[in-house]
Amino acid sequence: MISKKSGFTLLEVLASLVIVLLCVIGILQLLLLSSIQVNLLAEKTTSYLTASSKLAELRAGGTANLEQWKKENSFHQATGQEAENCLCSGWYSTVSVLNAGEEKFYRVVMVVVGRTGREETFITYLSDLGWSKAGKVALPLEQPIKLFQSE
Secondary structure, eight states, X not given: OOOOOOSOOHHXXXXXXHHHHHHHHHHHHHHHHHHHHHHHHHHHHHHHHXXXXXXXXXXXXXGGGHHHHHHHHXXXXXXXXXXXXXXXXXXXXXXXXXEOSSSOEEEEEEEEEETTSOEEEEEEEEETTEEOTTSOSSEEXXXXXXXXXXX
């Protein structure tokens, strides 16, 4: 009499474990990648909001407050409570005159440095008559310009 045993062989069990393990590893990699992308997006959003806020202050004050704004924002390092709440480590900016004719036209470049060291560059224009309608509130560049060399 031949007896039939039901169940799986050791080889079948090992093969199914390998398949399940590969699926779990793939899901974990996707979770890790999405976590990295969420952090990057949060840093970019904070950079945009920081630059947008600072450039709005400049436009609201006009060229009358330009020197004071330059002094406050030429270089800023986030410290204390600000560093804990913000995803950026600081920012720096430059202001240049584009034409010295009857009406001065200023180009303001602001670079926000994230906690990871990633730099986001924003540009706006300001004239003696107010901020220019030539640009948006804060316009990120396709290829950020390196304005200062790291020491």
